[in-house]
Amino acid sequence: METCSPARLHAGPEGFARVVFDAPAEKTVSLFVEAFVTRQDGDSGVVSTARLGEVEQASEGGVEFRAKDGDDTGDLLKLDPDRGLEVCTAGTNRIRRVELRIREASSLEEHEMGISDSNLTMSKVFTQGYQTWNLSAAHPVDGTRQKSIASKFGLSGMFQDTDNEAWRQKGRGVESHGFLVVQSEQANATSDDTSATPPALWLIGGTSCRRGVVSFWVSQQWPGTGRESQNQVRCFVDFGIPGVQSSAQEDFWMASAGTTQALVEEFAQRVQLVQDTAAGDAALELASPLRELGRAPVGWGSWYEYYENVTSADVDTVLTAITSDEAVARSIDVFQLDDGFQLNTGDWLQTRAAFGEEEIARVAQRIRSAGFAPGLWIAPFLVSKTSLVYREHPDWVLRNVKSGKPVVGHVNPAWKRRKNGSCKSSIASMVMYILDLSIPEVLEHLTKTFQELAKNWAFFKIDFLAAGMREGRRRYAADQTRVESYIAGVKAIRRGIGPQSYLLGCGAPLLPSAQSGVFDAMRVSCDTAERWLPGRERYLVSDWAIPCCRNALWGSMTRYFMHGTLWKHSDPDCLVLRRAGSVITEDQVRTQVTILGLTGGLLLFTDNMSTLETDRKDLALGVLPATPLRGAPVGDVMMPGLPPRAFAVNDPLNPALHVATAFVNWTTSRAKITAKRDMFDFWHLRRYRVGDVTELRPHGVCAGQMAADGAFFIGTTIHLTALADGRIVQEVIDDQAWRISGTDQFARKSGLLIFEGTPETLSISDYSGLEISKDIFAIADTNGSTSAVEICIVSETWTLDIIQEGSVLKKERLSPTASSQSL
Structure with missing residues (x-):
């Protein structure tokens, strides 16, 4: 793994600190930082x-920013690029916010800072979205934040962190x-300028979130100067209202590297290290x-088929269909009931009429009896105006600091149709208030509610969690920041469900x-949908947050x-x-399944x-169960306006042998790709050699299984990542014989094993745990020397021995240090 170089911090003149990053070609990126305290x-x-x-x-490294002589506040800011901020x-003052204003040395005037030793200037940024539904992507430095109708009317609080300074x-x-x-x-370098300094990448970020929220604003307008000034970054650490007293500390990290992925x-x-240190609660x-x-x-969830209209009968229908399908049933671990079961948002122990007189616990029992872990969706921090919780405890909701009125956490038209006899209009059920997580009784209510649910449910998806981070007047614990309130709320839920339940977050900071x-x-994307691109609602909310497959x-x-x-x-x-009821093409389904x-x-x-088309279902079986490895983008992710074009899984123990890679055409036109490495196309059953060209249809994908140079066993149709993650392995028996082995853990029990060589030169010498066709046949290949064996797995473990006659296979080809071509 590529290592990152930490920044060096030095005291500079005129109230600035200087940050230096090592860059390629022994160049440096120099930044100057000034600090402000609100x-x-x-x-x-x-x-x-x-x-x-x-x-x-x-003295211990880093720099200290102090108030100038004559300022008796005693304000002090310590900043170390590796240890934190x-x-x-002094006294009774409270800290609301820290701001670091960062400028490149090359953009500073000579009389202000002296001559810069850096010839590099900011060109692109990779930004991180605030919560689940916000996109993380690359942008040009002079990009424009997406605004929407919802933001103009103050309704973006569920989707954006409207309470931090960057948003303002x-x-x-x-x-x-x-x-x-x-x-x-x-600056001004062209792509073919060989003398140009290579680009440098650097990161600044807060690796802890104990009390404050770290955000950034990148702009060409420098505050207070009245002039356009290139490439400025403002870093805010917000502690909110009323702020923190005396002192506050967050872990901070600044470093450079050759790739965004390494950073x-x-x-x-580093966030994980902070998390491990902070987790002292036994629960x-x-x-x-x-x-x-x-x-x-692996599981099934009700939302994108039934949405809020799910019924008890729908649960039975799908359970029956899954248990009747051996390939799907053996792959499923969880059966999750989503939004739609509850009488009111906030009253999670009461079911609506579509579930009859049945208690929600009985639904869980039916799921468990079918052999799956029962899962349930809940929006724990929201309560509707029509809910029993709000009607009995109106003092439990978060209030606006100035007006004292309840803070509206969300307005959801989908919840309008849930009427309650105590309310004249169902419109009231659209409006969601937020529980005040500083109130001990609220935390106790959350814990007890989830304790009751956990008696029957084992998997919990908790949604719309960003509501718990909204700013407001907290009735108890006035010193508590919104981060501390949010963490108290999710810990109350974890205490309720216990350590043995599985907790999935969504819509979360x-x-x-x-x-x-x-x-x-944790959900790491916006919602998907039965369409590829956003619809007209992109004018209401940010385009990138709109549910669709691409996003x-x-x-x-x-x-x-x-x-x-x-x-x-x-x-x-x-x-x-x-296919029915959606506008997703087969190419788009393949791309979705592959990624x-x-x-x-x-x-x-x-x-x-029960109605899913067999051919569409079979596509998904090719990736079940999930790979135990983590995929990653390949190549440059600093491409504004497009997702990564390639995404891959490598075997970490033997990375030279096999790689499973998706090459995606995100455009609406056909696109050509040229193979830079031998690969077998998992979906189209074709072998591509170095230099071969293939064409992808709009939104199509080439799912390539790539073997080491000169490899004999090159692919399979049983599972996309099985060779890359080591669930199907190969070993050399002697110079001309190989053994392929695996288990029966895959959804697909039958498929092809793909080998180098013509059918005339290959023969099967032995096998076990398999039913097999000995008729070896050719696979499409420009060289005409790729063959396949069709197998059916009938045992927990299996092996197949195959001989390639007339060819000496070198054992060095299995060496973990064998070189592999770049994609």
């Missing part, structure tokens, strides 16, 4: 912002949350059986959720690094496969399995 006077309540204009080198103030910035620019990756390159992967590992020693599968769970340490899994895949690919670090498993959302199969995350069906 504080609230403890006596008068007056809020003011001051620049900390004195900078000194700290600490801010202090005006004009042209882009925001990021938690961390920011910047690509700096030589975000190490960032995630956080998570021990769900679904964590111990050796891979992410990502870094505060990681800090809590309570989640087994969900995009988020799952760019947030790959969270899987196995910030939580055990990532959730890329469901597989929407059906989700390579992520290593949860894999959930969502269609009515």
